[in-house]
Amino acid sequence: MHCNRFTARPITRRELLQQGAHGIGAVALASLMNDRAFGAQGGTGLQQLPHYPPKAKNVIFLYMDGGPSHIDTFDYKPALEKYNGRNASEVMGKLEPTQFDNVGTIMGSPWDFKQHGESGHWVSSLFPHVAKHADKLAVIKSCTSLFSEHTAANYFLHTGSGLQGRPSMGAWVGYGLGSSNQNLPGFVVLNGGLIPPGGLDNFNSSFLPATYQGSIFKAGKEPLANIVPMEEKSVLQRNKLDALRSLDDLAAGHFNRDRAIEAAVANYETAFRMQTAVPDLMDLRGESEATRRLYGLEDPYDKTQIFGRQCLVARRLVERGVRFVELTCPDVGGDRWDQHSELREGHENNCKAVDQPIAGLLTDLQARGLLEDTLVVWAGEFGRTPFAQGANGRDHNPFGFTVWMAGGGVKGGVSYGETDEFGYKAVQDRVEMHDLHATILYLLGLEHEKSTFRFGGRDMRLTDVHGRVIKEILA
């Protein structure tokens, strides 16, 4: 009865589809496993996707949970030094309500800014390693959000809506494009230690098929929930699965060879291979010493090591064809990037943790020829106020902040949009979250207005009824 179906050898998608011998055609399998589907519901059949020739195949989303300060990193505002210590509303005019309603005086950045590369991007001394890649970055300085609260802003950044319940970007991308690796999920979240406010629903598939929800990976013995077999020996599980296959085959007739059941049977093969593929992915022992150093794995600061490992796994994921990889931040002790007080210490620790790993990632992706296919996005849910909160913090600022992109399809070295002279509000070429989403989808070859899913009487979109592709930053 050993048909050796459950071999540990990775299986290609082609092979999988060829294994239609069990009474299931490739198309049926694809649709049942919900491989990709815009337009597949509502009876119009599978549409030709992508909509455009894609510029990027994968996304690595570096999610800076808590809201990094744009005016201390990438949006240089000399006026803040000039007015340092002055009353904010006297100098800046009317101020919007803030989350903590504890408005202090205007606060100049504690860090030096310098221009970098041929592009002359201003980058503060917080990001010495990323600064070396200045000419790769398209820096969007005029991002805006609609929410001052973390949770709503997190949902908005991830799903295009401020309330719980919409699918995350990664789920939309997976739904639109499917995965090119059947042994790994299409949307992977590498948990660095901090699950953002709003919880795991930031990564949900909601009304999209469950297969597109973000799978949370973390370092350790069990990198993904239920990925580790509970049997003492692998042969014990293989025996089970082989017998299971025979039993399911025997019962297929009872179920009139229902396609859903056939797909469920096929899922066991994928699941079995995932048990090997996931630990392989997370096993960094094969990486060279140079690579490890590049990503900061040897850094004395353990948070740098954590984020470095995540960045390295992110590269391995895109190498394996995983569409959307999101990284959450390690816990540096200062409540994420959310420095309502002690800006200096908190931002320094956060930057120390992520700067070298991100730079290493960009270097490595380029060296391996992956950067041109991989869109790297660096973003928080909002920025921070140019005036202090209390004595030495900054409050949330959704009215203007910075996001940067690099890699697949993005023009390096450009700067797009401006905030006012204080970095308070975006005034030139304002960008909404929906525009970021539209742009990310566009780079992957998806037209955001056509990427819909009918739910509750509406054709839902990641971009709701908004969104404009930021053509100005495209290569």
Place this chain on the structure above:
Amino acid sequence: MGQPSDAELEFFEREVRPVLANSCYECHSVEAKKVKAGLWLDSRAAILEGGDNGPAIVPGDPEASLLIETIRYQNVELEMPPKSKLADNQIAALEKWVEMGAPWPEEEVKVDARKKAFDLEARRAEHWCWQPPVHRATPEVQQTDWPLNPVDSFILAKLEEGGLKPAPDTDRRSWIRRVTFDLIGLPPSPEEVKDFLTDEDEGAFERVVERLLASPHYGEKWARHWMDLMRYGEGYGHEFDYSIPHAWRYRDYLIQAFNEDVPYDQFLIEHVAGDQIEKPRVDPESGINQSLVATGSWWLGESVHAPTDVRGDEVLRMDNQIDVFSKSFLGLTVSCARCHDHKFDAISTADFYALAGFLQSSRRTEALMDPHGKIAAGVAQLEQIQSEASHLLEDAGIFDLPPGSPDAIANFDGGLPAGWSTEGFAFPSAPTSSIAVALGDAENPIVPRGVVHSGLLADRLSGYLRSPTFTLTEPEIHLRVAGKGNVSARVVIDGYYMHSFHQLLFGGTILQSSALDTGGKYEWKTLGGDLRKYVGHQVYLEFEDKGEGYLAIDEVSYGRAEHSSFNLLVPDRFDASSLQPYQKKAAAIAEGLPNAVRTLALVDGTPENDYVHIRGSHRSLGDEVTRRGLSALDGEELSVPSDASGRLQLAKSLVSGGHPLTARVYVNRLWHYLFGVGIVPSVDDFGVMGQEPSHLELLDWLALDFAEKGWSTKEMIRQLVLSRTYRQSCVADPANSPSLIEQVDPSNILLHKARVRRLPAESIRDSILSVSGTLNPKVGGGSVPVYLTSFMEGRGMPQSGPLDGGGRRSLYLAIKRNFLSPFEAAFDRPIPFTSIGRRSVSNVPAQSLTLMNDPFVIQEAARWGKQLLEVSGEDRIARAFEQAFARPPLEVEVEVFREFLTTQQESYQCGPDDERLWADFCHLLINKKEFIYLK
């Protein structure tokens, strides 16, 4: 304006028109691909007429012109052009142009066809769902011996029309497994299967159905469906996932309502207006006011703390409430009309705000219930004692001085002011009208007149005193109060209630316990702090005595004038000890009183209409809309009383005869749950974007039959599961050729056979518990915390629960929004954010991984295997098959298992009765597809 001069026109052409053309016409002209805000800026007439926000300019007055305000970026809600501010000289040019009176040359004006008005009547006439159900005769069929009841005739008639034969009856084993899961969500026991198989008398099917309908587990299964619709959760989600108080009471309400077969019309009225029902439904055993508990359903959604825009937060919450209400009860997406008239359906924006008015007129409360009237009985006794004791004071000639300041928000010298109300047992329905005794405070027993005092009778009663809704005009509200113990005073701003969990941005708007403890003396206390931010908002005050101590309110005022009303004149001859016998007697009675039972509820507040929010913005108000139902459902005819929210009238209008949607939507849900796909497949959307009914005649017949037979859910379910249609096999009649099926009914919409269905998440887990012997059959009660895996992290992390959930059925696992059970989620239990009448049924490797490797599954397989060891070796496989699949194994299946057991035995090097062996065997059964699929 008169004829513009040449110079003016030249200025317009040189300085103004280019700015409009370059910066505005992409969205505001005939050429625009999509016109925004209903505003055209390409003719003077269009500019004067304006868009959604009204006229764009006032000629001659730039300061009063919306266009100018907008381009100056003075209003964060309205900043145009949206991407970048115009240059200063451009802004100056437009200002000057308006100042001049907006000169524009004579030219032909192109009118945009898109300006067409929204035609609600035409939409209503065009779509089927707005027409009331029509009486339909049972259709004639050829195969007259097939139908068992009228349902079958409707199904068969359509099949015959397509030349199809229905499938043969399924075998009895498959039927009992199917009906048992459908009705109670659990597998049939081997004994139940045997009873049915050996019941050869007529009525065997009926007897099974009656047994299941009478099972307490029936209510559990159907409650869970309704929980999906009410986006039932026990945590508020957002950042810290605070617990929703008493949420589980609503879950238990559902279980009981289904078990008792509460008629659906009553059930609906209880949900919408259970607080208003003349004669609420009280459970005879528990004494719980069930009708009131039902209204808690409105408050089970996500809630945000510390919103920077509190009114915006309320608007979003109401949007969700209306979404849930309209999808669940009407099968309509009314929420789509919040920002603009519905894009497809006969629902206007005014309709949305007409419904919003009902919520605007209502409030959230933790209502206090008095099961069996025990508290009320005690209160009556206490009132008598209190009144007698108070006479002693009069006899002693004690009196207080005249009342104080007249400029208060409220003083209570002349009784409870209009719109103020009390709830519960602590606060009397009126203030003291003369000097009185407070039995609840032995140290300060004498109460002046004109005070609302929650300790007159005892210190351990609970209750509320509430003000009407008013517009806050000052940054502070002063309270002249005396308090002790566990009491609170709070300002509820735009319905915001999360300040009891987190006070950020709402510091000072709630005073609790120690902040109100005056040691019984009357003092000024102040609600202030962040309150200053909310001047201009709609607020009400709520005073609460939580059942320990008391709160006495003398005056509520924007100012805190000193006055002397508390200079009690207590003559020497009054002997306070004369009160002691009364106090003692009262204390003895109070001691024996039970605590009030709390439940989350929706109750009436101050009646008020809402206003249209232009493009959904609460900062931009349009016309006031009277509270009423949807226009397309003749909602204008609803008459709403001036002194109540009107929810009761709304609810009754939904269950009045011939309503086009209420009964249809409900019976369609029952059909969906029993047959896998609704007659209208889009069960929550009967509108244009939904799907057409496959059997409209049948739907109408069912809807009318349902209402005629008294809205009985059990009766309808009985009729459906006893139909021949429900009895079909999942294998089509061989007489139907594959090509005919392909041509006539490829997706089985006509039901030429039964659908193979995967069990819902809850049934999968419950089945595992059932076969393993772990299932705890207890019905109802508080929830069990979810077992937290190492992946479930984040703010507000709750306590982890036992791996097996204490054996409780899945609907009792706590639903914290940010910590949803991964097992249930893997099998498509929805995120509770809106009504989900139709769950998605996904088919993904994560499900395989769950059944293969989840420690819960492994543990239960081991328990099941251990139990099997008690059965003799020969019979184990058969026994397990009967438990899991309601059938004996086939010979070949036994062979597979024998071989498997042998192989496994070799690997373990163990004997044939080793526990590990049988655990593996059971684990295998759980992973067999048949375990989670129904045929």
